[in-house]
Structure formats: C-alpha cells, structure tokens
Amino acid sequence: MSAAKGRPAKGTGKRLNIGAVRSSFAPWNDPAATPLVRFQGVTKRFGDQTAVNDVSLDIYPGEFFALLGPSGCGKTTLMRMLAGFETPNAGTITLAGQDLAGIPPHQRPVNMMFQSYALFPHLTVEQNIAFGLKQEGLPKAEIAARVVEMLELVKLRPFARRKPDQLSGGQKQRVALARAVARKPQMLLLDEPLAALDKKLREETQFELMDLQVELGMTFLIVTHDQEEAMVMADRIAVMREGEIAQIGRPEEVYETPANRYVAEFLGDVNLFEARVSAIEHPMARLTAAGAPDGFYVLDDDCPPAGTAVNLAVRPEKMRISLEPPPAGTHNVLSGEIWDIGYTGDWTNYIVELPGEKLIRVARANASRIVERPIGWDDKVFVTFADDAGVVLTS
Amino acid sequence: MRRGPSPFNLVSLTVGFAFLYLPILLLVVWSFNASKLVTVWGGFSTKWYGTLFHNDQLMAAAWVTLRVGLISATLATILGTLAAVALTRHGRFRGRTLFSGMSYAPLVMPEVIMGLSLLLLFVALKIDRGFLTVTLAHTTLTMAYVAVVVQSRLATFDKALEEAAQDLGCTPTRAFWQITLPNIFPAILAGWMLAFTLSLDDLVIASFTSGPGATTLPMRIYSQVRLGVSPEINAVCTLLIGIVAVGVICWSIGTKWRARAVPAQ
Numbered sequence: 001m002s003a004a005k006g007r008p009a010k011g012t013g014k015r016l017n018i019g020a021v022r023s024s025f026a027p028w029n030d031p032a033a034t035p036l037v038r039f040q041g042v043t044k045r046f047g048d049q050t051a052v053n054d055v056s057l058d059i060y061p062g063e064f065f066a067l068l069g070p071s072g073c074g075k076t077t078l079m080r081m082l083a084g085f086e087t088p089n090a091g092t093i094t095l096a097g098q099d100l101a102g103i104p105p106h107q108r109p110v111n112m113m114f115q116s117y118a119l120f121p122h123l124t125v126e127q128n129i130a131f132g133l134k135q136e137g138l139p140k141a142e143i144a145a146r147v148v149e150m151l152e153l154v155k156l157r158p159f160a161r162r163k164p165d166q167l168s169g170g171q172k173q174r175v176a177l178a179r180a181v182a183r184k185p186q187m188l189l190l191d192e193p194l195a196a197l198d199k200k201l202r203e204e205t206q207f208e209l210m211d212l213q214v215e216l217g218m219t220f221l222i223v224t225h226d227q228e229e230a231m232v233m234a235d236r237i238a239v240m241r242e243g244e245i246a247q248i249g250r251p252e253e254v255y256e257t258p259a260n261r262y263v264a265e266f267l268g269d270v271n272l273f274e275a276r277v278s279a280i281e282h283p284m285a286r287l288t289a290a291g292a293p294d295g296f297y298v299l300d301d302d303c304p305p306a307g308t309a310v311n312l313a314v315r316p317e318k319m320r321i322s323l324e325p326p327p328a329g330t331h332n333v334l335s336g337e338i339w340d341i342g343y344t345g346d347w348t349n350y351i352v353e354l355p356g357e358k359l360i361r362v363a364r365a366n367a368s369r370i371v372e373r374p375i376g377w378d379d380k381v382f383v384t385f386a387d388d389a390g391v392v393l394t395s
Numbered sequence: 396m397r398r399g400p401s402p403f404n405l406v407s408l409t410v411g412f413a414f415l416y417l418p419i420l421l422l423v424v425w426s427f428n429a430s431k432l433v434t435v436w437g438g439f440s441t442k443w444y445g446t447l448f449h450n451d452q453l454m455a456a457a458w459v460t461l462r463v464g465l466i467s468a469t470l471a472t473i474l475g476t477l478a479a480v481a482l483t484r485h486g487r488f489r490g491r492t493l494f495s496g497m498s499y500a501p502l503v504m505p506e507v508i509m510g511l512s513l514l515l516l517f518v519a520l521k522i523d524r525g526f527l528t529v530t531l532a533h534t535t536l537t538m539a540y541v542a543v544v545v546q547s548r549l550a551t552f553d554k555a556l557e558e559a560a561q562d563l564g565c566t567p568t569r570a571f572w573q574i575t576l577p578n579i580f581p582a583i584l585a586g587w588m589l590a591f592t593l594s595l596d597d598l599v600i601a602s603f604t605s606g607p608g609a610t611t612l613p614m615r616i617y618s619q620v621r622l623g624v625s626p627e628i629n630a631v632c633t634l635l636i637g638i639v640a641v642g643v644i645c646w647s648i649g650t651k652w653r654a655r656a657v658p659a660q
Contacts, residue, residue: 085558105561118559122577135564183563 025235027060034097036061036187036219037082042091044077044243051077053243054091059187064213064220066230069240070266075223078240079189082221083112096186106135111185115192117176119164125175126151126160132183150178153212170201177209181216188213190222194229206232227267231255239263257301260395264313271319271360273312277392280306284387287312291354297331298390311393316363318389321350323375326384334360334383338375350375352383419636426629433624443630453631456615459526460595463611467533468590474534475541475590476583480571482542483549501539509536510603517604524606532604533597537590544589548582549575588642595635 027033035058044052052074059065067075080086082093084105093100100108111132120128129150133143151157154174164172173193180188193209194202210233213220224230230237231251239246239254239262246266247259258264261272275289275296285300289312296312304310326333339359340351350362362383375381400408426444430437447453478498482491501509513532517524552575560570576583598613605611610618612635616628 083562085561104566105558106564106566112559112562114555114559116553116555118553118555120556120560120574120578131560132563135569179559179563 025062027063028058028236033060035059036063036096037221038092038094039078039082040092040094042078042081042088042093044074044081044086045089050243052081052088055243055245056091057238057245057248059219059221061219062217064210064233064235065222066234066237067221067223067240068225068227068230068237068266070225073240074243075240076191079112079191079221079223082108082187083110083189084108109185110187110189111180111183112189112191113176113180113193115195117164117172117196119172119175119179121164124161124163125156125167128164128175129179129182132179136183146182150182153181154178169196169198170205173197173205177212181212181218185218187219187221190220192224193222194224194226202229209233231267239266241266257391258313258393261311261313261393264391264393269316269361269363270313271316272393273314275310275312277304277306277308277310285392287392291356291358292332292334294331294333296390297387298392299388301392302394303392304394308394312390313393314385314390316349316361317347317365319360319362319383319385321352321362321364321375321381321383323373323379323381325382330384331387332385332390336360336381336383338377338379338381341375341377350381352381422629423633423636426626426633428626428629431626433626433629443626444634447627447630447634450627453612453615453627456610456612457631459529459609460612463526463530463533463601463609464591464594467530467537467594468587470530470534471537471590472541472583472587475538475586476545476579478538478542479545479549483546484554498542499539501536502543506536506597506599510600513600514603524604524609526609528604528606529601529609529611532600533590533594536597536600537593540589540593541583541586544586545579545582548579552579585646588646592639592642595639 037057037059039055039057042052042055043050055074055078057078067078069075077086081088082095082100084100084103087101095109120131123131126147129147130143133146138146147160148157151160154177156171156174156178159167159171164175167175173196177193190209194205197205206229209220222230222233234251236248237251237254238248241262247254247263249257254263255267258267258270264270264272273287273289273292273296275287277285278288278295279286280300280303283300285298285303287296287298287310289296298312325335334352334354336352336354338350339353342349342351345366347363347365350364352360352362354360360383425433427439427441428435428437429440429442475498478494482495482498485491510532513528513535514524517528522528556574556578557567557570560574561567565573596613597611598617601611601614605614612631616631619625619628
C-alpha cells in the first residue's frame with residue numbers, strides 16, 4: 001500500500017485533511033516502493049572527529065522526513081552532504097537512482113533553505129526568488145510568471161520590491177522558502193527553518209509548511225533540534241545521536257515505543273526505573289525494582305528473558321496520582337511524597353519522592369477548574385500506571 | 396548627568412584640533428598670499444594658482460602621480476582582494492600563515508627598508524627605474540592595506556549566501572561575481588581609495604624606485620622646498636588637500652545615504 005499524498009483540488013476552498021492523507025501514507029512499509037534518496041553507509045569525518053558514522057537511510061517520494069537531534073549530532077552535516085556542500089569520506093548517496101558523488105551543488109536537483117535564510121541583501125524580494133530561475137536560463141516572461149506564482153504562494157505579493165532588510169523575520173523566512181521551491185526541486189532541504197521565529201509564529205508556520213508540502217507534492221527533509229517541530233510536521237523522524245541514527249519511525253512510534261534510553265529521554269520527559277525481569281507470563285512480564293514493593297506488571301513486548309537487567313520507561317502523562325490508596329490488586333503502585341509542584345496552566349507537574357530518594361515526575365491535565373482537595377507539598381500520594389503504559393528498554 | 400562638555404573637555408578639544416589643523420590652515424592661508432615672500436602677508440591673491448598651471452615641472456609631476464596612483468591602486472585592489480578572498484575563503488591550506496604574513500608585511504615594514512629592498516631588486520633584475528618601477532612599488536605597498544580592508548568585510552560576510560547561490564544553480568565563480576562581489580564592493584572601493592591616497596602622498600618609496608622622467612608630485616614638492624618654500628607649493632598643497640577633502644566628504648555622504656536607504660532593523 002503505497003498511497004501517495006494527493007494534491008488538494010485547487011479552488012474548492014476546502015482545506016485538505018492532511019491527517020487522513022498522512023495515516024494512509026507509509027511507503028517505507030512497502031517493499032515495492034523505491035526511495036527517492038538513499039544514504040548507504042555514509043561516513044563523514046572532520047579531522048579526527050567523526051560527524052556522521054555509517055548512516056544508512058531511505059527517504060521516499062512525497063515524504064516529510066525529519067532529522068532530529070541535539071546540536072553536534074551530525075544532522076546538518078548529513079543534509080549538507082545531500083546538498084553537495086560536504087563530501088562523504090565513505091558510503092554513497094543516491095537521488096532518484098543517480099549516484100550524487102562528484103556532482104557539485106549547482107547541478108543537484110535539490111534546493112536548500114538555510115538556517116540564516118541567506119537572502120541576497122542587494123536584491124529585492126522578487127529578484128531573490130527569480131535568482132535560481134535566471135540561472136536556468138528560462139525566458140523572461142516565464143520567470144516573471146513563476147515569481148508571481150511564488151509570491152502568491154507565500155502571500156508576499158505586496159512586498160515584491162522590498163529589500164530583505166525591510167522585512168520581518170517571518171517574511172524573510174517565507175522569501176527563503178519561495179526562493180528554494182521556485183525551481184521545483186525534487187526535494188527541499190530545510191535547515192532549522194523555524195529556529196529564528198517566535199513561538200506563536202513557529203506554531204503557525206509548522207502547519208503552513210505541512211500544507212505547502214502536500215500542495216507542492218514535494219519531498220521535504222528538515223533538520224531540527226526541536227522535538228515538537230519534528231513531531232508535528234514529519235511523517236517519519238530519524239533521531240540522531242553522535243553521528244549515528246538512534247531510531248527511525250513515525251512520531252508516535254519514536255515517542256511511545258522508543259528503541260533505547262537515549263530516544264526515550266531525548267523526546268519529552270520520561271521516568272526510568274532500573275529493574276530486573278523476574279518472570280515472563282506472556283503477554284505480560286513481571287519486573288522487580290527498588291522503590292516498588294509489589295514490582296511492575298507490564299506488557300512483555302521485546303522483553304528479554306527472566307533475570308535480565310532492564311530499564312522501565314514510563315512517561316509522566318501516563319501516570320495517575322491520587323491521595324487515596326488504589327483498590328487492592330491494582331498493578332504498578334508506587335507511593336511517595338510530593339517534592340515539588342510545577343503549575344503550567346494546562347498541566348501540573350508533580351515531582352514525587354519515592355522511598356530511596358528517587359524522584360519521578362507525574363503530569364496531570366487540569367481538566368477541572370476547581371478541585372476540592374488539591375494535592376499540596378509534602379502530601380503522601382499514590383502513583384499508578386496502566387499495564388501497557390511502560391516500555392521495557394534493554395539499551 | 397551634566398549636559399554638554401566640561402571646560403576641560405572643551406579646552407582639550409580645541410587644543411587637539413588646533414594641533415592637527417592649524418598648520419594646514421596656515422598653509423591654505425599663505426597660498427592666497429600676494430607676496431612672494433612666505434613670511435610677509437602682501438594681501439589676498441589667487442595668482443599662485445594661475446602660475447601653478449604654467450609651471451610645467453609641477454604639472455608633469457602631478458600627471459605622473461595621478462597615473463601612478465590610478466594604476467597602482469587598481470592593481471593593488473585586484474591583488475589585495477584576491478589575497479583577502481584566499482585568506483578568508485580557503486580555510487587551511489599549505490603555507491597559509493606564510494602567505495598571510497607576507498601579504499601583511501608592508502603594513503609594518505619601515506618604508507625606507509621597503510624602498511631600499513625594491514631598489515636592490517630592480518637593479519638586480521636590470522629594470523630601468525622609472526614610471527613602471529614606482530607603480531610596481533606602490534602596488535606592493537598598498538596591496539596589504541586593500542587586503543586588510545576587504546578581509547575584514549569578508550570575515551563578517553555570511554558564507555551561506557555563496558552556498559545559497561550555488562544551491563540555486565551558480566557555479567562557484569558565478570556565485571562570487573553575482574553575490575559576493577556586489578556585497579563586498581563598498582569595502583573594495585574603500586580599499587581602492589585608501590590605496591590611491593597612499594600612493595598619492597608617498598615620498599620615501601617613490602624616491603628609491605623612481606627614475607628620470609617619473610618624478611612624482613611629493614618628490615617635486617620636497618625638492619623645491621629644499622630651495623625655499625614658494626607660494627606655488629602652498630597652492631599645490633592646498634589643491635591636494637581640497638581633492639582629499641572632497642573625496643572624504645563624498646565618501647561619508649555616500650555611506651550615510653546607503654545607511655538611510657537600508658533602514659536598521
């Protein structure tokens with residue numbers, strides 16, 4: 001099932017339901033699908049530093065793919081190798097079946113949106129957008145028509161004659177975007193495209209980028225250190241760590257079933273319990289852990305045999321907190337004292353101290369405005385979580 | 396906080412400016428002296444400016460200086476810009492330190508030593524001293540200044556701009572011509588003007604490397620002054636000051652106008 005993301009019908013006035021398109025889009029599960037970009041065993045060293053280490057990765061046509069990781073994890077280097085600004089020391093990169101080795105940046109059918117936007121300061125908005133089209137030697141009338149089309153796409157028609165210095169941050173970002181897609185590249189590379197925008201604008205732009213990607217039917221590769229940005233926009237995320245890929249998957253896969261501790265801790269908050277597998281009772285497993293007198297009772301997915309030391313990862317929002325003891329027979333019960341409370345309006349984060357001075361974080365949505373007996377500092381509380389809330393991690 | 400300058404500041408400002416500009420002002424005033432005697436005021440006159448244009452020796456020297464200045468400044472600008480690009484854009488290459496040291500050496504090298512060494516070189520190569528040798532010597536001297544000015548601009552120039560141009564289909568060479576050059580052009584122009592001014596007023600290196608028929612204006616002025624200061628010399632110096640002043644004023648108006656055309660963020 002390789003459902004391509006459809007283009008929206010123009011002029012219908014109806015917004016495309018991206019969610020519906022998205023959920024049926026999974027070419028990476030289809031053995032017959034051919035990837036647009038293939039990284040195979042790619043390694044890049046700068047002096048004695050290895051920036052990218054033996055990375056293999058497929059990106060499919062129409063995909064919105066995110067490279068996510070902290071700064072210095074090699075994600076930008078990986079993108080720059082695809083654009084042609086860095087040469088890999090080992091491995092191959094192919095685009096639509098063509099080996100990119102030796103092809104200089106100006107001959108690659110990809111375009112990049114730079115983190116600094118890199119707008120040409122001496123050219124106007126329209127000259128900036130026309131720049132790439134002029135290099136192709138297109139007829140003047142065609143260039144002019146395409147520039148107008150691009151200006152309308154990013155809603156900057158009235159600003160055509162301005163210089164980059166006379167634009168706001170959000171407008172500059174849109175010019176950079178229009179300039180990069182004007183040549184209709186096979187793939188658009190976005191290097192931290194929203195990093196320079198303020199929070200509100202960033203959220204709006206995330207949705208605009210998603211709409212734009214579907215509208216253009218273009219493959220997007222985005223580099224970001226912001227997990228929320230990657231989760232909202234991308235079809236798949238590659239979480240990177242020190243030049244290697246820690247996990248690739250849909251946003252909900254990497255969040256809900258992290259492959260290892262690194263991914264679990266990098267994406268959102270997580271409570272990790274050092275535990276030992278005591279028995280496998282398929283489909284469940286029992287774990288023993290310090291601080292949990294009755295042990296844990298969790299799903300045995302990917303659970304190693306009894307006796308193995310593991311980490312149990314449980315997200316704060318999947319834990320329930322209460323002042324009343326849970327009914328007898330409830331699994332996964334922890335008790336402790338409130339150590340700290342962080343109120344953010346929509347959520348309240350409780351830091352609970354378990355016996356043995358272990359601190360865990362429990363998040364609760366503030367669903368009602370008035371609570372009869374709010375949980376306060378130094379209260380004795382009970383924390384429980386469902387049998388399927390935890391993930392057993394071996395690495 | 397007190398507004399305005401304190402009496403102490405006012406005095407030091409006046410004394411400072413007087414120290415700098417009083418001699419120049421005197422020179423300008425004496426150039427309008429009707430008397431031939433430099434120390435006696437004989438009334439206002441512009442006659443020395445008239446005779447100046449009939450002094451063939453001075454006019455010939457001025458013409459030499461102008462040509463040397465234009466050619467050497469242009470050559471120095473090209474070479475200095477290339478050196479600056481090589482030093483900022485090509486990261487680490489073999490002999491980079493040596494190259495940068497050698498390009499900047501003329502900045503700190505005493506002019507006498509530079510003049511002497513160039514003289515020795517020209518003699519060794521059996522090149523007749525004259526217009527060519529002065530021009531070459533001035534190119535060597537001023538190239539370093541151009542390189543410094545252009546390099547400081549390139550250092551703050553976002554390299555992503557060149558990459559973006561390449562990404563949009565430019566070869567590296569085209570990217571340089573279409574994107575880098577227009578953006579660093581003010582610095583290149585400033586470098587050219589600096590080189591031209593340096594060449595215009597250089598006496599030491601010109602004395603070493605010049606030959607018959609290629610006497611520059613500073614050399615001519617210096618040799619005439621040794622025979623006594625004539626009002627004509629005052630007039631020619633006043634003209635030189637005028638040219639430099641007009642250049643500086645044009646430049647600052649130009650930069651202000653540019654700054655206004657591009658409002659600050």
